[in-house]
Amino acid sequence: MKKKIVVFLMACVFSQYTLQAEDFSQNGITPSYTSDEMVVTATRFPVKEKESSRFVTVVDSEELKETGATNVMEALGRVGGLGYKSLAPIGINKQGMNSAVYVRGIEDGELILINGSPVQQASSKGYDLSCIPVEQIERIEVLKGAASTLYGADAMAGVINIVTKKPVSEKRGTASVEFGNKEWMNHGISLSLPGITAGFRYQHLGELDDVGRQFSKKYTNALGETDKYMVNVNASPFENTYIDYQYSWYETAFIDLYDSGKVERTDQESSFHFLNLRYEGERFRGKLFGMHDKRITEDYVDNVFDEEKERLNYNYGAESDYRFTLGGF
Known part of the structure; x- marks a missing residue:
C-alpha cells in the first residue's frame, strides 16, 4: 500500500513538471532561475564571494531588520557565530567600559570597520556601534580568522566590516x-x-x-x-x-x-x-x-x-x- 502511495505522488509531481515545461515551450519561454550577484570586500577591493579565498559571512539589510535590533551593536549580538557583551543598556559605555562583540571567543581580537575604515579607539580599542541605526546599513561582512597580514595587528581573530547604504537618486x-x-x-x-x-x-x-x-x-x-x-x-x-x-x-x-x-x-x-x-x-x-x-x-x-x-x-x-x-x- 505504501509503495502505491509513493508511486502515485511521484507521478503527480512528474506530470505537474511536464505540464509546466510544455506551457513554457508553447509560449516560447525557456524557464531559468538566477540570483543576485554577491560581492564582498574581504580584500582591499571587492571580489565575488565564490572567488574569495577567505571565509566571509554576509548579513544583508533584510536579515538585520529581522533581528528586531534598532542599532548595529544590537544586531551583531543577535547574529550567529559572534560573542557579545553589554555593560549597560542601549550601548552606554560605563566609564570607558564598552559593549563589544567577539570573533571566535577571543577578547579584543576583532577589528571593526565602517566602509573599510577603522572606528576603534587607538588606546583602548573601544568602539560605539550603537550610534548606527540598522536602517542605514546595506550589509555587514564578518571575516573570521586571523587577517593581520592584510589589516594589521588588531585583526587577530577577525574583521567586521559595516557597509552603509549609498545615496540613491530617488527621494x-x-x-x-x-x-x-x-x-x-x-x-x-x-x-x-x-x-x-x-x-x-x-x-x-x-x-x-x-x-x-x-x-x-x-x-x-x-x-x-x-x-x-x-x-x-x-x-x-x-x-x-x-x-x-x-x-x-x-x-x-x-x-x-x-x-x-x-x-x-x-x-x-x-x-x-x-x-x-x-x-x-x-x-x-x-x-x-x-x-x-x-x-x-x-x-x-x-x-x-x-x-x-x-x-x-x-x-x-x-x-x-x-x-x-x-x-x-
Whole structure:
C-alpha cells in the first residue's frame, strides 16, 4: 500500500513538471532561475564571494531588520557565530567600559570597520556601534580568522566590516515611533535625497534600580535616566567620492547603592564623532578617516560633589590602495 502511495505522488509531481515545461515551450519561454550577484570586500577591493579565498559571512539589510535590533551593536549580538557583551543598556559605555562583540571567543581580537575604515579607539580599542541605526546599513561582512597580514595587528581573530547604504537618486523617507516600559522611547527619521542619505534617532530610558550586584563590596548597581541622540549622514558629492559621518551624544548616571546606606553617583556625558572621506575607483582607492570620543564624568558621594574627570580618545589616519595586473593575470 505504501509503495502505491509513493508511486502515485511521484507521478503527480512528474506530470505537474511536464505540464509546466510544455506551457513554457508553447509560449516560447525557456524557464531559468538566477540570483543576485554577491560581492564582498574581504580584500582591499571587492571580489565575488565564490572567488574569495577567505571565509566571509554576509548579513544583508533584510536579515538585520529581522533581528528586531534598532542599532548595529544590537544586531551583531543577535547574529550567529559572534560573542557579545553589554555593560549597560542601549550601548552606554560605563566609564570607558564598552559593549563589544567577539570573533571566535577571543577578547579584543576583532577589528571593526565602517566602509573599510577603522572606528576603534587607538588606546583602548573601544568602539560605539550603537550610534548606527540598522536602517542605514546595506550589509555587514564578518571575516573570521586571523587577517593581520592584510589589516594589521588588531585583526587577530577577525574583521567586521559595516557597509552603509549609498545615496540613491530617488527621494524617500521613513519614520518610526516606539514606546515601552521603564519610560522607553525610540524615535527615528530617515531621509534619502539625490546624493545624500541622513538619519536622526532619539532614545530615552527611565531610571533602572537594579542593573547588577557587587557581592564583595555589598552594593547594587542602578542606572539613572538616559537620553541619547544619534545622527548619520552618507553623501556622494562627486562620482566615486563618498562622505560618511556618525555622531552620538548621551547623558546618564551610574549609581551605587551600598547596603550600609552610602550612595555613590557618577553623572556621565559622552559625545562620539566618526568621519570618513573616501574615493573608490576600479583601480585606485583612497580614504581619510578619524574618530573622536569624549566623556565627562562628575562623581558624587551622598549627593556631595567629589571629582570631575574628562576622558578623550581619538584615532585618525589615511590609506590608499592601487590594483594592477602583471602578465595578464
